[in-house]
Amino acid sequence: MTAATPARRFLAGDLAPAATGLGCVVLFFIVLETLIRTGVISEYIVPPPSEVVASFGRVVMEEHIIRRFFLTIGECLTTGVMITVFGVVGGVLLYHYRILRLAVETWVAALAAAPVVLAYPLFMVIFGRNAWTIIMIGFVAALSPVILKTVEGLAGTRKVLIDVGRSFNLSASQQFFKIMLPAALPTIFTGIRLGLIFALINIVGVEFLINYGGLGQLINDLAERYDLPGTYAAICFVILVSVVFFMTLERIERWLRPTN
Amino acid sequence: MAAADQLSKARAPAVSAVTLVRVGLIVGVLAIWELLARSGWLYRDVVPSLIAIAKALVALLSSGDYYFNLGVTAGEVAAALAIGGGCGVVVGIVLGANRFLARAFEIYLYYLGPTPKIIFFPVMIMWFGVGSGSKVALGALSCFFPVALSVAAGMRQIDRVLIRVGKSFRADARQMVTKIYLPAMRHPILNGVRLGLGIALIGTLLAETKLSNKGVGFLIINAYSTFDMPRMYANLIVLFVIAIGANALVGRMVGLHTIRR
Amino acid sequence: MDNPILVADKLGVRFETAEGPVTAVDDVSFSVRQGEFLSIIGPSGCGKSTVFNVIGGLLSQHDGTVRVAGELIDGPHRSIGMVFQEESTFPWRNVTDNVAFPLELTGMPKQNRAERARHFIKMVGLDGFEKRFPGELSGGMRQRVSLARTLASEPKILLMDEPFAALDEQTRLLLGDKVLQIQQQLKQTTLLITHNITEAVQMSDRILVMTYRPGRVKRIVNIDLPRPRTSDIVGSEAFGRYVAQIWADLREEASRGMRDEEDHMLHEAAP
Numbered sequence A: 001m002t003a004a005t006p007a008r009r010f011l012a013g014d015l016a017p018a019a020t021g022l023g024c025v026v027l028f029f030i031v032l033e034t035l036i037r038t039g040v041i042s043e044y045i046v047p048p049p050s051e052v053v054a055s056f057g058r059v060v061m062e063e064h065i066i067r068r069f070f071l072t073i074g075e076c077l078t079t080g081v082m083i084t085v086f087g088v089v090g091g092v093l094l095y096h097y098r099i100l101r102l103a104v105e106t107w108v109a110a111l112a113a114a115p116v117v118l119a120y121p122l123f124m125v126i127f128g129r130n131a132w133t134i135i136m137i138g139f140v141a142a143l144s145p146v147i148l149k150t151v152e153g154l155a156g157t158r159k160v161l162i163d164v165g166r167s168f169n170l171s172a173s174q175q176f177f178k179i180m181l182p183a184a185l186p187t188i189f190t191g192i193r194l195g196l197i198f199a200l201i202n203i204v205g206v207e208f209l210i211n212y213g214g215l216g217q218l219i220n221d222l223a224e225r226y227d228l229p230g231t232y233a234a235i236c237f238v239i240l241v242s243v244v245f246f247m248t249l250e251r252i253e254r255w256l257r258p259t260n
Numbered sequence B: 001m002a003a004a005d006q007l008s009k010a011r012a013p014a015v016s017a018v019t020l021v022r023v024g025l026i027v028g029v030l031a032i033w034e035l036l037a038r039s040g041w042l043y044r045d046v047v048p049s050l051i052a053i054a055k056a057l058v059a060l061l062s063s064g065d066y067y068f069n070l071g072v073t074a075g076e077v078a079a080a081l082a083i084g085g086g087c088g089v090v091v092g093i094v095l096g097a098n099r100f101l102a103r104a105f106e107i108y109l110y111y112l113g114p115t116p117k118i119i120f121f122p123v124m125i126m127w128f129g130v131g132s133g134s135k136v137a138l139g140a141l142s143c144f145f146p147v148a149l150s151v152a153a154g155m156r157q158i159d160r161v162l163i164r165v166g167k168s169f170r171a172d173a174r175q176m177v178t179k180i181y182l183p184a185m186r187h188p189i190l191n192g193v194r195l196g197l198g199i200a201l202i203g204t205l206l207a208e209t210k211l212s213n214k215g216v217g218f219l220i221i222n223a224y225s226t227f228d229m230p231r232m233y234a235n236l237i238v239l240f241v242i243a244i245g246a247n248a249l250v251g252r253m254v255g256l257h258t259i260r261r
Numbered sequence C: 001m002d003n004p005i006l007v008a009d010k011l012g013v014r015f016e017t018a019e020g021p022v023t024a025v026d027d028v029s030f031s032v033r034q035g036e037f038l039s040i041i042g043p044s045g046c047g048k049s050t051v052f053n054v055i056g057g058l059l060s061q062h063d064g065t066v067r068v069a070g071e072l073i074d075g076p077h078r079s080i081g082m083v084f085q086e087e088s089t090f091p092w093r094n095v096t097d098n099v100a101f102p103l104e105l106t107g108m109p110k111q112n113r114a115e116r117a118r119h120f121i122k123m124v125g126l127d128g129f130e131k132r133f134p135g136e137l138s139g140g141m142r143q144r145v146s147l148a149r150t151l152a153s154e155p156k157i158l159l160m161d162e163p164f165a166a167l168d169e170q171t172r173l174l175l176g177d178k179v180l181q182i183q184q185q186l187k188q189t190t191l192l193i194t195h196n197i198t199e200a201v202q203m204s205d206r207i208l209v210m211t212y213r214p215g216r217v218k219r220i221v222n223i224d225l226p227r228p229r230t231s232d233i234v235g236s237e238a239f240g241r242y243v244a245q246i247w248a249d250l251r252e253e254a255s256r257g258m259r260d261e262e263d264h265m266l267h268e269a270a271p
Helices: A012-037 A049-062 A065-096 A098-113 A116-127 A131-155 A159-167 A174-212 A213-222 A228-256 B002-011 B017-039 B050-061 B064-095 B099-112 B117-128 B131-155 B160-168 B173-210 B216-226 B227-256 C049-054 C096-098 C101-103 C110-125 C138-153 C169-187 C198-202 C229-236 C237-268
Strands: C005-017 C020-032 C035-040 C062-069 C078-084 C157-161 C189-194 C206-210 C217-222
Touching: A012 A049, A012 B099, A012 B117, A049 A065, A049 A228, A065 A098, A065 A131, A065 A228, A065 C005, A065 C229, A098 A131, A098 B017, A116 A131, A116 A174, A116 B173, A116 B227, A116 C020, A131 A174, A131 A213, A131 B064, A159 A174, A159 C078, A174 A228, A174 B050, A174 B117, A174 B173, A174 C035, A213 A228, A228 B099, A228 B117, A228 C101, B017 B050, B050 B227, B064 B099, B064 B131, B064 B173, B064 B216, B099 B131, B117 B131, B117 C049, B131 B173, B160 B173, B173 B216, B173 B227, B173 C101, B173 C198, B173 C229, B216 B227, B216 C005, C005 C049, C020 C049, C020 C062, C020 C217, C035 C049, C035 C198, C049 C189, C062 C217, C096 C101, C101 C138, C138 C157, C138 C169, C169 C198, C169 C229, C189 C198, C198 C229, C198 C237, C206 C237
Parallel strands: C035 C189, C035 C206, C078 C157, C157 C189
Antiparallel strands: C005 C020, C005 C062, C206 C217
């Protein structure tokens, strides 16, 4: 975790740096606006920030941004459900069958590092230029962290908790469902969170690339129409959605790990 | 690979069970593949026969054209990594060294990092044109954030004690930098760059697939548009091997393993 | 002793280590009467935790036998309740759900479980904390939850492995009081593994002193202090004498242990 993650409460001592940071950002936009208005930077390449903000309303209304937003989120959630089901089951299988885990765990980790999204033309051939391509790319790109974290969570169950289960003569399935799985849940959720982030990035990216879908496609659309302020506004909107998504996931994860 | 292999070597002799399982899995997948290909069950050529793919691979790797495109992409990725990674390293060092600046600005990097950068591509085209410039710019933008964050975090982990040791021996500024800071920074910086390489690769290539007439990304999308599936598979296979291989290679150099136990 | 509730007969445990086989426990035999409080004390490395695991049924590779009410044990016995040294509360369950865990396993309906659990939660002095989660409690409170959970299974024999080892001295004394109180109230047969002499003398009817590895029974001491006892007894003269006596035994074993460790380290450091 970096020094800047807002995991702790906002103290008085945080005010100065936070204000400086925010101040610099605001200053940057003011300077940018001035440079554009005075013609130093061509307004046909970078629209003035004020115009971008002004076009927000238009973009929201005319481009059905709510519908698009839900489409993108829908794709994300579908992917989320899929990676949770297959990822956790996969992780449990790997944990259970040691030989499988030894054989395959490196491959799963390599999958996480592999540029899956680059194969999007292949997915398009298989699934067509539609939402399934998008969802499947998100799925393949996001599956790996869920599997790995599930294995990590289960393997990391504290021995004493397992001993407690044994001392109560729990059956294997009781041991798994009453002790190991609950103990592993926070770590599993970390995996799901990482997966969802990969998923969102890949999903929006692919929507843009194949010009289909929700928010990603919107940007592509506006860009092709040379609607400069609109394009910038749409980009800002996507960034905003992404940031909120990320923050929400963090909050949920913190709630699951109260003792940390 | 290393950790799992060591684990299996500690247990079984000769041909380890792990190797058998791996070989078994690979053979199994290839067998199912070939069956699907020959069954005609899926739309033609979506799953081409392994032989067709092998032929396409050979054709690809023996064509000078491929290496030209590979060179173009490699150049773009290198430039993207140099610019984005370079800026990332500098920003990371500054934020890692100075607590105030970190608390002021790092939060923006942290939250802007995990966002899809490819959506900036239209802007990059506007600013840098339709040639390599826009691809490099996108690659640079993509890898800047993770590199900066990684380097900053790494810098903060440098043992403060080492710095105090240097000061206690009254090392002057130049000695502090060359004998303490730089050696200590080497690991977090290399680690950040390793991370940046993969991301710069993805960013640059995605840009190429969107709008380009050169480079590996272009070759992939070109194979798609001509529905030359064996060629597309061949391109993807080579690309993935290079990507995973480069990552592993740099990882080895930095002294890291792909699985943290 | 007639009709002892627990009989350990010629227990022996050997481990394979990198340096060859090590005998952790050798020819340990003892019996426990119903309602008795027996402590097993010894220096680090005497194998007392191994004995704990054998009696608890968690370690099946051993020589000798353990019988509970005449029955040979083979795995964790339903009449033995274990309290472990480390943090063992389930962090994802609140206090009530932790304590009700054994009741859940017997299929008791939810309503009755909560009520029954509250009985044991009160017994360990945690009433009011039923809805809290372990993360919100102190170390001592968490150990009390673990204790309540084990008590809820109403074991014939309570088996504890240094449950207070991680706590500070004052908390330890107070918890010791609590355990004593409970034990006297329930007439609970208790077997306590500890390295703390004060604790052992304060709570026990008898103390079994073990030697350093290989762990054998060095001596069994009858503690003839009046009951009911509280932590006040720590100041009495008789108490002091028992402590001194056991310390003399332990010191011998402990210094053997230290010398052995030093030899070991020198061995390893030498090329």
